[in-house]
Amino acid sequence: MNLLFKALRDPTRRRILEMLKERDLTVGQISEAFAMTTPSISYHLDLLKHAQLVSARKNGQFVTYSLETTVLDDSLGWILNLIKEKKGKRK
Amino acid sequence: MNLLFKALRDPTRRRILEMLKERDLTVGQISEAFAMTTPSISYHLDLLKHAQLVSARKNGQFVTYSLETTVLDDSLGWILNLIKEKKGKRK
């Protein structure tokens, strides 16, 4: 949960996830969309990978990243629980 | 969305939200549950308040904090959208 929220905290990383929602992308393709160097994007992707929010596969010299939603279900559960319990206690 | 995820990033703050899910609490009551000084807790509460995740009301010398779930709905929507769209594209 900690790595997950850490990953979601940064706007650049959230934007990357939104892009990967549409289609799988290579590092270069992602990099183009930001006013930021490729190493910086690489850093963000690594962080997202550690949080298991994305997966990477190598195709020749290219690395393609995909969105992984499993771990998002957990965060959903955590937030939902917070809301649900609260509502259950309303007087 | 930025303030929200910023607030949720920290374990102490997430724990505070979980506590407030059960019942409204004063700063002192929250503080007792952590190995941390009251000013530090006050700092976290301020951050949560800015993210609109909690509200505060003063009762004499005490300040009681409550969980506010409205903004959590937004985060839920954001995450849900990420999952939903992805699933919609599965082949």
Add this chain to the structure above:
DNA sequence: ACATTAATTAGATAATTGCCTAATTATACA
């Protein structure tokens, strides 16, 4: 009025973060 208690504000500091440039690794192609 004065001391006590609850909480916030201010100021300092160590750790973490997000970015950069330079160097490296790995694949492709001529």
Add this chain to the structure above:
DNA sequence: TGTATAATTAGGCAATTATCTAATTAATGT
């Protein structure tokens, strides 16, 4: 085999963050 391209790794740095202690504000009880 050498050069170009894609990506990661390494090293450095400024900004942000989470914590502390000390000081301040505000309400309570004597």
